[in-house]
Amino acid sequence: MKKRKNRWLSFNNYGIQKIIMLSFTFISIICLSIVGITFYLRYVTNIKSVISKNNDLLLEQVHININSYLDNMIDISKAIYDEIYIKNSLDNVNIDNEIQILHKVNNKKVVNIGLFSKYGEAVSLSDNISLKENIDVRDNEWFIDAIKNKDKFNFSVPHIQQCFEYKNNEHIWVISISKYVQIKKNGKMIDGVILVDINFNDIEKIMSKANLGEKGYVYLANNKGDIVYHPRQQLIYYNLIEENNKKNSLLEKGVYVEDYENYERIVNVKPLDAINWTMIGITPVINMKKEYINIGIFILSILLFAISLILILNMILSYKITMPIKELEKAVKNFENGNLDFKVNIEGFLEVTYLGEVINAMLDSIKNLIESVNREHYQKRKSELDALQAQINPHFLYNTLDSIVAMIENEKYKASIDMTISLAKLFRISLSKGENIIPIKDELEHIKNYLKIQSIRYKNKFSYKINCDEEIINCATIKLTIQPLVENAIYHGVSFLDEDGMIEINVYKNEENVNIDIIDNGLGMSKECCENMLKGKVEPKGGGSGIGIKNVNDRIKLYFGDNYGIEIFSEYDVGTTVRIVIPITQIK
Template sequence: MRRLISSSLQVKLTVLILLSTTIPLFLLGTFSFFTSARISEEKTKQSGLDAISRIQANVRFITQNVEDISIFLTGDKDVQQYMSDFDFDSPERERILTLTTNLIQSKAYISNISIYSKNKTMPLHTQNVYASDLSKVIEDWNISGKKWTTLYLANSTNGPEYTFSFLRAVKSTNNFEPLGFISISINVQELSGYFDKPNFGVGEGDLVLLGPEGTILSGNRQNWISRQWEALFPGSEPATWGKTHGTFTYVGGDNKQTVLYQHIPDLNWTLVGLVPYELYTEEYRYIWLLTGSIVSLAILLTFGLNLFFIRHVTKPLKVLRRLLVRIDPNEPIPLYQFESPDEIGQLVGSYNQLGEHIKKLKDRLIKMESRKKEADIRALQSQINPHFLYNTLSSIHWIALISNENRIAEMVGALSDFFRFSLNKGNDYCPVRQEIMHVKNYSVIQAIRFPNRFDLEFDIDHRIEDLPMLKLLLQPLVENAMIHGMQSKKRKGTIYVSAVKEDRGIRFSVMDNGVGMPQPALDKLIATMQQPMDQETSVPFGSYGLRNVNERLQLHYGPSAELTIESQEEMGTQVSFIIPVKENRHENNDR
């Protein structure tokens, strides 16, 4: 088992699929064999019961015909007259013999018709009967109705033969006095012809007719006639076969047979069929041979197809494994040319895409690091240049105060604070309060430059005033709102600056009620903002500041901090972004 677990994927798949197909096929073959054998046996039993039902119909037809003949004879006037007289050689005797002879000749299954009269000492037989054991099977000669006798021996012109008879009492049509009875004997030899070919579905078998006490009245085996069923098949008394019809398996020594039976209730007879179990064995052998051949062929075909497909599947996997094992971190991932619409082909395609993507990421990372360094250099330059301007503006501010030029002093002071914040001692981060003050200083300068054109309103959550943020993020957005949202507006507008703390971080928003943007212009601006930072694109006029802020946000806070722009023509524009909360202003915030 350990060797199998540690073996290659191809070996494990081969063994697994072989077991998963061979075991079900073997179980399916076994199930099919037993099912087919059971169905074949049930079919044979049902066929035997159908055959017994057909033979039963023939037996009932014969018995009904015999009873009809007996009714006809009891009402015949010659029979009535003959049985009423005491004279044995009465004129009616010849007419009766002629009538019964014609009946016997027309019905091959009738061997003799006898008339037993109370007024005569000798019965009238159609055939010459020398001796009969009828008296041994009739307990009471005063028959009052009708009955069938059991089997008895009779000697006639045809020699000794077994027979059984139908007896019907005869009463006078004048005064209903009992006159005797009529006996119609059955030709057992002729009746056995109906049992010669039982046709139980397998072509062989035995069929017998049992009397009330289990005596075999007729059948396809002449040597069984008159024998007791219990003597032939011990332990299977017919009295225990409760149902009207049914089947069971009889086992007696080496004798194993399927017994089919059907009772004839009004006659108290039973038709019994016997099917040797050896016939099933031959049929089982054929079914087993056929099932085994099909299952073996299916296993061979399944194994061959599985082996072919396993090799087809594992070959590209082996190539991928070899390529991945030999990867050099300093070299590009080698590509594998394999085209297939299945999952393996998709895996190879994903592997190739992964290699290309890693190559692009490496190139992009190199470019981003280069651009970040360039941005840091530009920021340093912007910090160095305002240093000189800050000193000069500070001097102008004091000269204006001395000269009582308050507006000039206010504007120069705001401009000085503006550049002081830009310098910020070389720090990239500042408290939120300082960023808001920088925007206010910028608005003071712009308000003096563009009087009565806009109002600036602030909504700042006091909980975030001391939290650190990347500097110079809000001023470009306010500048963009003033220049592009307010200058084209005919009346005075308002710019709203808000900063609130949310679950995701701090949300900053700059909203104006200026001219806004039409939808095509907004879509073009958003598309420009969403392009990769390392991709060289032409920046539309007025969007450079937004793109610069967006690029700095993503460089320092990641893609989740990118700008969100919403605008509607003649209604205004809102630009917002979310940055993570940083409690320590000195921690490294760069991504």
């Protein structure tokens, strides 16, 4: 079955150009997505239009009701106005009678009625109220509007009337309707103001019937942009929420879309016929979320079904296309990680098969080249190490032998014997059976013999001390790394002192490393000189083994890596510390 399947899906005889043609799957998905999104956006646009029309019809009914109510209130105000205008010759008692009658007939809608002179005097009041003491009605907005706009009825925003004392002690929200009028008092015509306070609750009941969805609402605003009615009026008064009433009250009749506080809203605007008020319906677009979600789910289901069919075919085809490429990727990663012991087995279309063959040939060439380079590098490194370790200065051997001869001639037999034994041990450890890596204890034994010889030669001009932690005494180090540094400490440090020269060697563990400090109390040197010595720009002169500090540093780095080597710390008239840092390594 597997062979048949592979044969059915075989791409061995096809080029990559035909495989690329199969990318129609991606183009198909893009096309389907565009069609789906276009259909969805078209639906969203249509549903916005439908909701706007439905809201307009609903607002029209509320518009009719509120207009009818306000017309009725204007008729009541006109009736009082007409009575006063026609019966100017009547005395105040007759005017009182007319006001009381009109109030009683309309007491369910009208809270109170009042007639005032331009001086703020109460000419006549309905019998349910009395004017408060120390109140000047001329300071009220309804009074000022009536005197200012003499030819029309003026409507205030909702408020609690503070000018009167009510006999039932009830203070309710009212809308004040005021109108300029001329009244006859004491035989003279004077300016006055009619006041009719209507119950705001009636307007609230009419407006509350407007239902524009879960979060939609309708509010009223006057021509100044002040809110007359709002379902969240208290929250607006206390500045807990805001409304775009100032801007929307200036709009002409129609349907608008606005972006307010990062929310898109549909705004239906209908000015009232009776007065300069505007009815504004607000429908947040988020109200349509359920409709959007339903149609979105439907469109998405169709798209997912179509895309699933395309993806099944695409997965089968892409598997055959990508598998050979993934094999090549694995081969490149193996090569990147330094693994060259593998062969690329590629079965696929022609181009990938050819690339696999090229990679295999390249791997063979690289392996051969690396082997050749490694052989050359090994021989070169071995030659360098051998040459460095062979640089024992013959002057040291000559001077040591000359010192031994002089001691024998002076019959200092014991000293000459000690010096000869130290020299023999020195060379025995130097040879170390041809091993380049020796234990730290052997290297210290070697330097102990060396210091003993030099101390005799320099006639005890300096003393020395060697300290080593027992736990690292058997760890590995490179042969002949300490001696060249001690030589430099002698020839260029303590040899210039008249007496009390001191060389101290401390070997200790520092975390995962071994530190070997060679300390002398010689003349010291500058920081620049220390850096130049490590770079090989300054080599010791006038003595020493000839194995410079740079060479020792290079040997350490060559064997242990660039993280290890030599550090130099020095100060004039204090001395110098040369520190060898090597890893803790056990002798194999």
